Amino acid sequence: GHLHNSEAFNYGVETWEAYKRGGLSTDILAEQKKVQEADLLIFQFPLYWFNMPAILKGWMDRVLVQGFAYDLSKVYDGGLLQDKLSLFSFTMGGSQQMYSKEGISGDIRYVLWSMQHGIMHFCGVKVLEPHICYAPEHVSEEERKEMLTAWSQRLKTLWKEEPIDCSPEWYFK
Amino acid sequence: GHLHNSEAFNYGVETWEAYKRGGLSTDILAEQKKVQEADLLIFQFPLYWFNMPAILKGWMDRVLVQGFAYDLSKVYDGGLLQDKLSLFSFTMGGSQQMYSKEGISGDIRYVLWSMQHGIMHFCGVKVLEPHICYAPEHVSEEERKEMLTAWSQRLKTLWKEEPIDCSPEWYFK
Numbered sequence: 001g002h003l004h005n006s007e008a009f010n011y012g013v014e015t016w017e018a019y020k021r022g023g024l025s026t027d028i029l030a031e032q033k034k035v036q037e038a039d040l041l042i043f044q045f046p047l048y049w050f051n052m053p054a055i056l057k058g059w060m061d062r063v064l065v066q067g068f069a070y071d072l073s074k075v076y077d078g079g080l081l082q083d084k085l086s087l088f089s090f091t092m093g094g095s096q097q098m099y100s101k102e103g104i105s106g107d108i109r110y111v112l113w114s115m116q117h118g119i120m121h122f123c124g125v126k127v128l129e130p131h132i133c134y135a136p137e138h139v140s141e142e143e144r145k146e147m148l149t150a151w152s153q154r155l156k157t158l159w160k161e162e163p164i165d166c167s168p169e170w171y172f173k
Numbered sequence: 174g175h176l177h178n179s180e181a182f183n184y185g186v187e188t189w190e191a192y193k194r195g196g197l198s199t200d201i202l203a204e205q206k207k208v209q210e211a212d213l214l215i216f217q218f219p220l221y222w223f224n225m226p227a228i229l230k231g232w233m234d235r236v237l238v239q240g241f242a243y244d245l246s247k248v249y250d251g252g253l254l255q256d257k258l259s260l261f262s263f264t265m266g267g268s269q270q271m272y273s274k275e276g277i278s279g280d281i282r283y284v285l286w287s288m289q290h291g292i293m294h295f296c297g298v299k300v301l302e303p304h305i306c307y308a309p310e311h312v313s314e315e316e317r318k319e320m321l322t323a324w325s326q327r328l329k330t331l332w333k334e335e336p337i338d339c340s341p342e343w344y345f346k
Binding site: 010011012046048049050051053054055057058060061064075076093104105106107110111113114117118119122137168171172 | 219222284286345
C-alpha cells in the first residue's frame with residue numbers, strides 16, 4: 001500500500017502503520033497468525049556467524065512488528081506476546097570447549113543474548129533453556145544419534161519445564 | 174554448479190568447495206573482490222532486534238565463505254582477512270541509558286560481541302571503536318545534526334585510530 005510517510009522512510013514506522021490499517025502483506029499476516037495461535041515457538045537452525053541465518057533473522061525483522069509483538073511502552077515483561085514460550089534449538093560448527101567462558105569463542109550465553117533477551121523477552125515471550133548441538137559434523141555417527149535421542153527425550157517433558165530468568169545475570173554472571 | 178555432496182547438503186561445505194573451484198555466483202565474487210581490495214570495511218545500518226538487519230546478515234553469510242575469509246585453523250588472529258580494519262556504525266531506536274550495564278537492554282557491548290568478535294575478529298579483521306547513534310528519531314533536529322557532524326569529524330582522523338582489543342574482556346569486563 002501507500003507509505004505513511006514518503007518523505008522520510010522509516011521501516012519500523014511503516015510496518016507499524018501497515019499493521020494498524022491491516023496493510024501488511026499476506027505472508028506476514030499468515031506468520032503472525034501462527035505466532036498468535038502458538039503456545040510454544042521452537043526456532044531450529046544452524047548457527048551462522050554467532051547468530052541465526054539471515055533468512056530467520058528476516059522472519060524476526062518482518063513478522064515481529066510494532067503493534068503486534070510490542071508497543072510503545074509494552075516491552076520486555078510487558079510485551080504483547082505474553083503467555084507464550086520459546087526455545088532456540090541449533091546446531092553449530094564449534095565445540096562446547098570453544099564456547100566456554102575460557103574458550104576462544106566466549107561463553108555461548110553471549111550468543112544467546114540477542115536472540116533470547118533482545119527478541120523474545122522484548123516481546124514478552126518466555127524462554128526455555130536453549131537446546132544446542134555442538135559440532136555434529138565433527139562427532140561420530142553414534143554421538144549424532146545420541147543428540148537426536150536427547151532431543152526427542154527432551155520434547156516429551158518440555159511442557160513441564162520452567163522458563164529461564166532471561167535477565168542479564170543469567171547471561172553474564 | 175553441481176553440489177559437492179548431494180546426499181547430505183551442508184551450506185558451509187558447499188560454499189567452501191564452490192570457492193575453491195571458482196563456482197561461486199558472480200555477485201558473491203564481486204563482493205569478495207571489494208573486500209579483498211578494501212583497507213577498511215564500514216558497515217552502516219539501523220540496528221534491528223539487537224543485531225544487523227537480515228539483508229546485511231545475509232551478506233556476511235554469503236560473502237565470508239571458508240577458504241576466502243577463514244580456513245580450517247586460520248581463525249581469529251590467524252584469519253585470512255588480516256591487515257584490514259572494520260567499523261560498525263549504526264543507528265538504533267533505544268536510548269544510551271537503556272543500553273547501559275544497568276539498563277533494561279543491557280550493555281551495548283553485548284550486542285557488539287557477535288558482529289565484532291564473532292564475525293570480523295574471526296576472519297582476522299581488526300575492529301575500530303563502534304560508532305553508535307542512539308535514538309536519532311527521538312532527539313531534536315539539532316542533536317541529529319550534531320550526530321552527523323560528529324561522524325564526519327571522526328572520519329577525518331579515522332586512519333589514526335588504533336583498533337580495540339576485541340577480547341572477551343573488552344566486552345564483558
